[in-house]
Amino acid sequence: xxxxxxxxxxxxxxxxxxxxxxxxxxxxxxxxxxxxxxxxxxxxxxxxxxxxxxxxxxxxxxxxxxxxxxxxxxxxxxxxxxxxxxxxxxxxxxxxxxxxxxxxxxxxxxxxxxxxxxxxxxxxxxxxxxxxxxxxxxxxxxxxxxxxxxxxxxxxxxxxxxxxxxxxxxxxxxxx
Numbered sequence: 354x355x356x357x358x359x360x361x362x363x364x365x366x367x368x369x370x371x372x373x374x375x376x377x378x379x380x381x382x383x384x385x386x387x388x389x390x391x392x393x394x395x396x397x398x399x400x401x402x403x404x405x406x407x408x409x410x411x412x413x414x415x416x417x418x419x420x421x422x423x424x425x426x427x428x429x430x431x432x433x434x435x436x437x438x439x440x441x442x443x444x445x446x447x448x449x450x451x452x453x454x455x456x457x458x459x460x461x462x463x464x465x466x467x468x469x470x471x472x473x474x475x476x477x478x479x480x481x482x483x484x485x486x487x488x489x490x491x492x493x494x495x496x497x498x499x500x501x502x503x504x505x506x507x508x509x510x511x512x513x514x515x516x517x518x519x520x521x522x523x524x525x526x527x528x529x
Contacts, residue, residue: 359428360384361520362447364494365456366487367435367475368466369504370512374456375432377513382520388432390474392420401434401474413476418443426450435486436476438493448499452523454516455498459505460487499523 361378363371372388379386390401393416397404404413417434421443424431427450437443447453464483467473477486495501500519504512 360426360431360450361429361516362431362433362451362453363456364433364437364453364497365435366458366463366490366494367473368463369435369456369458370509371432371456374509374512374516375430377509378516379430381513381517382430385426385429386432387424387426387429389417389420389424389437390432390434392424393417393434396420401476405474405476410476410478413474414439417476422446424450434476435490438490438497439476444497448497452499452520453497454500454502454519455494456504456512457491457494457501460484462505463487 361382361384363375365371372390375388376386378384393404393413394400397416399407401413404416414436417436418440421433421437421440424447429450431447431450433447437447444453467483475483475486481489500523502512502515502519507515
């Protein structure tokens with residue numbers, strides 16, 4: 354197996370559980386973990402919200418694209434920021450490392466989880482509602498996903514098992 358095809362890339366809305374699930378998957382699969390939102394914050398030495406406040410949502414999307422395009426993460430679980438899918442080039446780059454898995458979480462559950470919409474660092478125009486962000490991004494997640502995981506009414510343990518199974522199936526198909 355090509356070592357550059359051993360990663361798993363998680364995409365989805367803010368609140369879908371990419372970071373939480375990603376850490377647990379990394380432990381279960383003996384892989385390294387990287388959260389690209391944290392990479393952006395480390396590079397800019399400020400929070401995502403500070404970038405938004407100072408430079409706007411497009412600057413945050415550009416910062417995310419830059420981090421994704423320079424990412425070289427074989428054998429990792431990669432939790433992307435929610436707006437990663439706005440960059441076709443970044444998504445194509447990530448596909449070189451392994452399957453892209455969309456954590457498909459219903460809007461009502463996401464809204465229950467996101468209580469800090471105005472301070473969380475979500476790359477969106479100031480007047481765009483969370484429901485509008487969801488409606489705009491969901492088709493992009495589906496477009497780039499190799500695997501879609503329905504997260505509705507599933508425990509973390511069930512999601513981990515499903516991702517591990519689907520990831521193994523994707524690698525088997527890749528090798529065939």
